[in-house]
Amino acid sequence: MGISTLDRRQFLCRAGVAGLAGMTLSEPALAAADEVGGYGVLVDTTECIGCRKCEFACSQSNKLTELPLEAFEDRSVFDQPRRMTADAYTVVNRYGDTAGAVKPTFVKAQCMHCLKPACASACLVGAIRPQANGAVTYDPWKCMGCRYCMVACPFQVPAYEYDHALTPKVSKCSFCFERVSQGGKAPACVDICPPMCLTFAKRSELLGLARAKIKAHPEQYLDHVYGEHELGGTSWLYLTSRPVTELGLMEFGEKPIPEYTEPLQHGIFKHGVPPMLLFGLLAVAMKMFDSKEDK
Amino acid sequence: MLNTSRLTIFTLLALVLCLPAFPEPAEGTPAAPQKTDVSNDCSPCHRTSNPSADDLLPAAKCRRSRTNENLDEATPEQPEVVIMDQLTDLYVPVVFPHKLHAGMEAIGSGCSACHHHGEEGKIVTCRTCHEKTNDPGNLQRPGLKGAYHRQCLACHREWSHDTDCIFCHAKRGAIAGAESKGNADPTDITGKLHPNVAVPDKTVYPTPEQEAGSMVTFHHKDHVELFGKHCADCHQKENCSRCHDSAGPQKHVRQDSHEDCVKCHDTSDNCAKCHKDHETGTFDHNKSTVFELKDFHKQLACTKCHKEGKFALGKKNCKDCHEANWFPSKDFDHTKTGLVFSEAHKDNECEACHPNGLGEAPDCSACHDDRKYPKDQPGERTSTAPETPSDEKAPVETK
Incomplete structure (x- = not known):
């Protein structure tokens, strides 16, 4: 069942309805x-x-x-930095040499689950959506495979099933949406982490925890919670002992990516006024030209 | 019917969860004293029969009074090995050689290096505070799994430069018969059976900033073999990886050696004693002191005369072996003590200055009202003479 049973007409119809709904609903959903x-x-x-x-x-x-x-016990993978693939929603990379005097830092990478996700903003069909519980979810049945999300993502997270010729999907961490929805159960990665370096909780509590850790061990942490403000904030937050640029994380401003594009995109069609105005003017102009020619 | 069976299962579950499964002392380890043993008898914990809040007098073995004593004596009930079998879904239980690690507590930061955040002096197991899962009410306190790993890995990471799981964990099913007992033989890891440690004979520390001398020669071997120092006398609060580093022992760089030396040496105003412009030789009693060791004295252990490991000059415990008046008063060459008498004192009888006995400090009050030894000397100190006893930080007490 699903998209394969829909014909083109049905899909376009639904997409149109979804698009119309999206015009009015997208802003509350993002918030x-x-x-x-x-x-x-x-x-x-x-x-x-x-x-x-x-x-x-x-x-x-x-x-x-x-x-x-x-x-997964093969540690030779750390020799080269890795990115997420269609088969791996998360990867751990090592920064620094094991033989060096400074301990190497391991950094887990996965979807950051932005509060204002650029991928969702870029998605034409609303297949990627931020959810109220913090997850940014992907619905393969809506996806049409344009891969704009992959281009839009500032963290270069989404991967694509290039080897599935007929039913390729975008793949990215789902924040174990099903588990998290079941009464706040922690994602699988958090559950298994041996040193419990992943802490799952309400984002507001985590910021408190991060601040407390920095205060208690200023020698261990840089005074910065990566993801607190970056690009409008992310659900996944990072504490580091070294500058994030040394750890495969990019530095960003506080302005969410959608705020660069959406004012223009949405402005053009806001409440249908600009197009109606444009077409209205056109109609008036045509009418005037028509009446001139008639004379 | 359904309710009853549910209740039974719940009760059984509760019972199983409440069973004290950790830490399990290995066989042969003296078990912790039962509560009933101390119900009416205060003596196991107090040296007084009537302890009060002001006067507890905790017994030596009480862990509340523990400082850096030998753990074997202080806490005989400490587990030999601890089988960590609380969280074993992927791997077999970890056999943690507790005693082997605890044996180094004097050199490290004491028991509290691992048993942290507890009440002062009280040793609690990890699982006393750390729940099996993260406590949502206290995100700063990791669950038991996190507590174990963080505690061990803090040092092991530095030591092995690696974090391979199989270093501590045998994989479930990988070792036949290892499922229940772990893969280590507990009899192999008995306490302080530490292999010989290679220590340097001497270390020369450059001290270019010192006016008195540009180097300090530290004779490690002398301190151990002659002066009877134990490792933990100087090595305290050491990081494990100082010695246990797979990449080789880390180079010993002391920012402030004084911290260690001042325990025995007075470093306040006699810099030149250690800071010299050349390397110094090993300790030779005949050269470095005024008391030449001959015949019988040569055969004695240092501690026979220098009690309690203190080597201050002046009063020796001669009288432990010698009768009160053993000094050959007429023939005694007082310059051997590093003092050449002034003319006024040269012909004095011994007892005139040493009324309390010849081995005792002189008393000037018989002749001088305003003179006092050692501030005032009855002559000149010779160039090879040692400092006066007052320069020593801890004069040896005579019995």
Whole structure:
């Protein structure tokens, strides 16, 4: 069942309705995952040991691969920085040499679940949506495969099933949406993390925790919670001991990406007034030309 | 019917969860004293029969009074090994050689290095505070799994430069018969059976900023073999990876050696004693002190005369072996003590200055009202002479 049983007419019809609904509903939906209500995860990179158990749990929980635990114990993967793939919603990278005097830092990467996600803003069909619990979810049945989300994402997260010729999907961390929706159960990666460097809680509580950790151990942490303000805030937050640019994370301003594009995009069609005005003017102009010619 | 069976299951579950499964002392380890043993008898914990809040007098083995004593004596009930079998879905239980680690507590930061945040002096297990899952009410307190891993890895990461799970965890099913007991033989890891440690004979520390001398020669071997120092006398609050580092021991860089030296040496105003412009030789009693060791004295252990490991000059415990008047008063060459008498004192009888006995400090009051030894000296100190006893931080007490 699903999109394969829809014909083109039905799909376009629904897309049109969704589009119309989106014009009026998109703004409240974007605001739903605000800082108070949504869940988040605090990643303490100073505690991460790079055991890759989160990758294993993610793979198992989301049925991405059938790889056994042993496959995730291979540490040679750290020799090269990795990105998320269609088979891996999350990857751990190592920054710094194991033989060096300074301990290497391991950084888990996955969808940051932005509060104002650029991918959702870019999605033409509303397949990617921010949810009230903090997750940014993807609905493959709506997706038409344009991959604008992959271009839009500032964290370069979404991957694509290029090897599925007929039913390719965009793939990215779902924040274990089903689990989190069941009474705030933690995502699979958080549950398995041996040193518990991933903490799952309400985002507002996590910011408090992060501040408390920084205050208690100023020698261990930089006084910055990555994701608190970056691009309007993300549900996943990072504590680091080194500048984020050394850890494969990019520095961003506080303005959400959609705020660069949406004023223009939405302004053109706001409440249908600009197009109606334009076409109205056209109609008046044509009428005037018509009447002139008639004379 | 349904309700009854549910209740039974719930009760059983509650019972299982409440069973004290950790830490489990291995076989042969003295078990912790039962509560009933101390119900009416205060002596196991107090040295007084009537302890009060002001006068507790905790017994030496009481962990509340524990400082850095030998753990073996202080806490005989400490577990030899701890089997961590609380969280074992992917791996077999971890056999943690507790005693082996605890044996180093004097060199490290004491028991509290791991048993942290507890009440002063009280040792609690990890699971006393850390629940199996994260406590949503206290996000700063990780669950038991996080507590174990963070505690171990804080040092192990530095030591092995690696965080491979299988270093501590045997994989479930990987070792036949290892399911219940772990893969280590507990008899192999008995306490302080530490392999020999390679220590330097001497270390020369450059001290270019010192006016008195540009280097300090520290004779490590002398301190251990002659002066009877134990590792933990100087090495305290050491990081484990100082010695246990797979990449080789870290180079010993002391920012402030004085911290260690002042425990025995007075470093306040005699810089040149240690800071010299050349390397110094090992300790030679005949050269470095005024008391030449001959015949019988040569055969004695240092501590026979220098009690309690203190080497201050002046009063020795001669009288432990020698009768009160053993000094050959007429023939005694007083310059051997590093003092050349002034003319006025040269012909004095011994007892005139040493009324309390010849091994005791002189008393000037018989002749001088305003003179006092050691501030005032009855002559000149010779160039090879040691400092007066007053320069020493801790004069040896005679019995």
